[in-house]
Amino acid sequence: MATRTSQSADRIATTGSFLILLFYTVLALLPLYLMIVSSLTHLGTSFDLSSLKWFPRDWAWTNFSKFFQLMQGSPWMWLRNTLIIAVPTTLVNLFFSAMAGYALSKMEFPGRRFIFWLIIAVMAVPAFVTLIPLYQMMFHFGWFDTFFALIVPRVAGIGGVFLFKQFMTTLPSELTQAARIDGASEDAIFFRIILPMAKPVLAVMFLLDFVAAWNDYFWPYLVTNSREMMTLQVGLISIMGVDQGVTRQVDYGVIMAGTLVCSLPVVILFIALQRFFIQGLTIGAVKG
Amino acid sequence: MIYPLWYLAGLVLFWAVVPAGVLIGFDLVRTKRRTLAIRHTQWFWGYLFLAVAMAWSSLFLFYPLLKAGAQSLTNFNLAAGEATHWVGLANYRDLLTDPYWWQAIGVTLIFVAGTLPVSIIMSLFLAMQILKQRPRVQTFFKAALYLPGVISPVVGAAVLKWIFHSGDGFANEILVKLGLPMQNWFGDPHLAMPVLIVMTWLGANGVGVIVYAAALGNIPRTYYEVAELDGASRFLTFANVTWPLIKPTTIFVTVTSLIGGFQIFAPALLITGGGPLRTTWFVNYHIYRTFYYQNEFAMASAMAIVLMGLIVFVSIVSYRWLATDVEY
Numbered sequence: 221m222a223t224r225t226s227q228s229a230d231r232i233a234t235t236g237s238f239l240i241l242l243f244y245t246v247l248a249l250l251p252l253y254l255m256i257v258s259s260l261t262h263l264g265t266s267f268d269l270s271s272l273k274w275f276p277r278d279w280a281w282t283n284f285s286k287f288f289q290l291m292q293g294s295p296w297m298w299l300r301n302t303l304i305i306a307v308p309t310t311l312v313n314l315f316f317s318a319m320a321g322y323a324l325s326k327m328e329f330p331g332r333r334f335i336f337w338l339i340i341a342v343m344a345v346p347a348f349v350t351l352i353p354l355y356q357m358m359f360h361f362g363w364f365d366t367f368f369a370l371i372v373p374r375v376a377g378i379g380g381v382f383l384f385k386q387f388m389t390t391l392p393s394e395l396t397q398a399a400r401i402d403g404a405s406e407d408a409i410f411f412r413i414i415l416p417m418a419k420p421v422l423a424v425m426f427l428l429d430f431v432a433a434w435n436d437y438f439w440p441y442l443v444t445n446s447r448e449m450m451t452l453q454v455g456l457i458s459i460m461g462v463d464q465g466v467t468r469q470v471d472y473g474v475i476m477a478g479t480l481v482c483s484l485p486v487v488i489l490f491i492a493l494q495r496f497f498i499q500g501l502t503i504g505a506v507k508g
Numbered sequence: 509m510i511y512p513l514w515y516l517a518g519l520v521l522f523w524a525v526v527p528a529g530v531l532i533g534f535d536l537v538r539t540k541r542r543t544l545a546i547r548h549t550q551w552f553w554g555y556l557f558l559a560v561a562m563a564w565s566s567l568f569l570f571y572p573l574l575k576a577g578a579q580s581l582t583n584f585n586l587a588a589g590e591a592t593h594w595v596g597l598a599n600y601r602d603l604l605t606d607p608y609w610w611q612a613i614g615v616t617l618i619f620v621a622g623t624l625p626v627s628i629i630m631s632l633f634l635a636m637q638i639l640k641q642r643p644r645v646q647t648f649f650k651a652a653l654y655l656p657g658v659i660s661p662v663v664g665a666a667v668l669k670w671i672f673h674s675g676d677g678f679a680n681e682i683l684v685k686l687g688l689p690m691q692n693w694f695g696d697p698h699l700a701m702p703v704l705i706v707m708t709w710l711g712a713n714g715v716g717v718i719v720y721a722a723a724l725g726n727i728p729r730t731y732y733e734v735a736e737l738d739g740a741s742r743f744l745t746f747a748n749v750t751w752p753l754i755k756p757t758t759i760f761v762t763v764t765s766l767i768g769g770f771q772i773f774a775p776a777l778l779i780t781g782g783g784p785l786r787t788t789w790f791v792n793y794h795i796y797r798t799f800y801y802q803n804e805f806a807m808a809s810a811m812a813i814v815l816m817g818l819i820v821f822v823s824i825v826s827y828r829w830l831a832t833d834v835e836y
Binding site: 233234237238240241244245247248249251252254255258316317319320322323324327328329330331332335342344345346347348349350351352353354355356357361362363366368372373375376377378381406407410431434435437438442453456457460472475476478479482483486487489490491494495497498501502 | 509511512513516527528531547549550551553554555557558560561562563564565568569570571572573575576579634636637638640641645647649650651652653654655656658659660661662663664665666667668669670671673678707710711713715718719722723767770771773774777778792795796799800805808809812813815816819820823
């Protein structure tokens, strides 16, 4: 009898917390839902919210074609630019971060701890500290408003090294030592043993890096000024207007179609990789 | 256009060869040997594997960092047209008496104070609710709550602008339906910051929830059984078992949120333009206006370095305050 009441009390508690979670999740995702509904509604520049319903009724796919026709078809170019920038920076960065993380976790050499602490220290440096000199550098290099400025500074770095180092520290050292005793070279150990085992963390880092590259707006905003060099994010900014409060009159149906185009790739990628992601995100976070 | 790539190639070569070479050389002299030891191959490969990451960081991270520090001690300013020379700490001294700077600091502190405690409590609370669910349900909620985190700041700003439009925005439509007066939202000095803070509560807890859920799941069940046997109340169990054991996670979430919170920028640039009446004029926005509009590069660098100092200081204080040596 006692166990039965405690069981049903448990069930009530579980259902209650389920409802709380559901309520909060609905609230947190409501803006995204509104974005989808608005992108499929004829809104026009003078707002007529009576046309906006909880479900799209007029299925205004023309908002999407209108978005891609804005500024003489520039959004296609912005989409292409974003891909040209995001894909190589993500892949190259991933590769070199994994190499550096492996060296810092599984190799013995003097200066290893110093470099690791250097990496931790610069992780706390605010972006704006380096942004100002980097912005000046782009002019000195003649890279302003070119793909060089958009790709080269982002193509490798030490941002992702920390997570790889944390993950590879958890791999048994006997593995690499045994391979060394068997006469495997260091590059063979890395490519044949470590990389295949690091697949989950590679998936996490790919997602984090790609989302960061895709969503990055401020650096491209600073170093581009021609419409041909803009990325999707910068293009959206130029459509919305910037530094001018909330006054600009725009067709929010078309804007929301644009934001949806901008979000869909990363959302799909996230849903595809979310299982790895949730596991991988906790590396190095739970135990300080 | 091409020559900076040669710098990079040179730096890669430098990092691949020089540190390992110097270290091995010293070691050979120290041990008075003429042949390489096995460990020296490790040293060589270690620096070789680090070379590209370190070369890129040298040019695009360490050098700009040093340059920002050096520049902040000069009067470098594109607009003034005067010769650049060292001015010592004059920029920092000027900052102390700049009312706009202090206002920006105040606005940023309000944002951090308004978002940080709530997001910690909320992520912990939500993580505890998630752990009561079945595994598949857990995964669903973790993913759903993280989802807003992959949406770009630009998209987020566009959607917020649309929802909180001063005229016929969605939020006003709901107010009208409830028989309440319409609001000016981002145009109202009393509302702009609260709206930003509340929307941050909603959208930005994904990492916290996932990390807390993992930490809570790692606490051995036996601890709770013992607490129950001792007749500890739920509150006492939380205060004496759960909270101390998830301290490292709380530190992680606090410090990362602090670093992020102090650098809040997108809403000022994309939604409010720092207004109305500078109520959302965050530190980063002040820096941006100083270097992008006024072209006062030296002053802006000094501001960014003060911001860095502030972030490091607050992180260390909160770390000290929270740090305990609990192990499990």
